[in-house]
Amino acid sequence: SQQGEEDPQALSIQEGENATMNCSYKTSINNLQWYRQNSGRGLVHLILIRSNEREKHSGRLRVTLDTSKKSSSLLITASRAADTASYFCATADNYGQNFVFGPGTRLSVLP
Amino acid sequence: DTEVTQTPKHLVMGMTNKKSLKCEQHMGHRAMYWYKQKAKKPPELMFVYSYEKLSINESVPSRFSPECPNSSLLNLHLHALQPEDSALYLCASSQIPDGGKSPLHFGNGTRLTVT
Numbered sequence A: 001s002q003q004g005e006e007d008p009q010a011l012s013i014q015e016g017e018n019a020t021m022n023c024s025y026k027t028s029i030n031n032l033q034w035y036r037q038n039s040g041r042g043l044v045h046l047i048l049i050r051s052n053e054r055e056k057h058s059g060r061l062r063v064t065l066d067t068s069k070k071s072s073s074l075l076i077t078a079s080r081a082a083d084t085a086s087y088f089c090a091t092a093d094n095y096g097q098n099f100v101f102g103p104g105t106r107l108s109v110l111p
Numbered sequence B: 001d002t003e004v005t006q007t008p009k010h011l012v013m014g015m016t017n018k019k020s021l022k023c024e025q026h027m028g029h030r031a032m033y034w035y036k037q038k039a040k041k042p043p044e045l046m047f048v049y050s051y052e053k054l055s056i057n058e059s060v061p062s063r064f065s066p067e068c069p070n071s072s073l074l075n076l077h078l079h080a081l082q083p084e085d086s087a088l089y090l091c092a093s094s095q096i097p098d099g100g101k102s103p104l105h106f107g108n109g110t111r112l113t114v115t
Helices: none
Strands: A005-007 A010-014 A018-022 A031-037 A044-049 A056-057 A062-068 A070-076 A085-091 A105-109 B002-008 B008-015 B020-026 B031-037 B044-050 B053-057 B064-071 B072-078 B085-092 B110-112
Touching: A005 A085, A005 B064, A005 B110, A010 A018, A018 A105, A031 A062, A044 A056, A044 A062, A044 A070, A044 B044, A070 A085, A085 B072, B002 B085, B020 B031, B020 B085, B031 B072, B044 B064
Parallel strands: A010 A105, B008 B110
Antiparallel strands: A005 A018, A018 A070, A031 A044, A031 A085, A056 A062, A062 A070, A085 A105, B002 B020, B020 B072, B031 B044, B031 B085, B044 B053, B064 B072, B085 B110
16 A cells, blocks of 8 residues: 555644644655545645655645655645645555545644 | 535435435546545545546445446445445546546535434
8 A cells, every 4th residue: 555644643733833744655656646625525636746846836835745755745834724624645556546545634723 | 616516415324225426527537536534534445437447446345336327427326335334425536547647626525324
C-alpha cells in the first residue's frame, strides 16, 4: 500500500495563525495531491504537486514535497475559521486509478 | 456546488432491502470511482471504472454491485447489507486514469444507514 500518513491527526489554532500538516507515504509516486473535506461533505481538491517539483503555491496554500524522505507538507497561512475541515493527502499508482488517502488531519480554526 | 451529483443524499435501509446509489457527472470524465468513508476515517477505494469498464475492485463483498451504464453515470447496487456497512459513500470522477495527474472531483456523498 502506498497510503500516506498524516500528522498531526488533529490541530487546533487561532484565526490568523499558520497551520502545518504533514504527510508521509511508502512507495514511489508520480504525484501527490491534497484534499479538504468539510464535515459530512465530499472532498475538494486543493493542490497537486508532481514528483519532480519541490514546492508549489496556491493562494494561502504552500505544499512541499521531499521524495527522498517520502513526505509532503501543507501549510495554510493566515488561517480563517472557514478553513476548519479535515485535510487529506492522496497518492496514486502509476496508472492513476488507485488513489489512496492518508488518515487525515482535522483542523479547527478558532475565531 | 459540486459537478458530481449523488442521489439520494441520505438512505436508511433494512438488511433485507435492495437499493441503489446513483452518481452522475457531465464533465466528460472517463474514470469514475466509488469510495466508502467511515466517521473520522479517510475514504477507502471500492471500485474504479475506466472507460466504462470495471478496472479495480478492492475486494469488496458481493453485496455491493457497481454498474456503469454510460460514461456519465455510475450506480452502486446494494443488497443484504450489514449494519457495519453504514457509512458515507462517495462518488468521484477524473478526466482519465493518467498517473494521478488529474484531480478527483467528488460528489457530496450518500449517507447510508443500515438498520
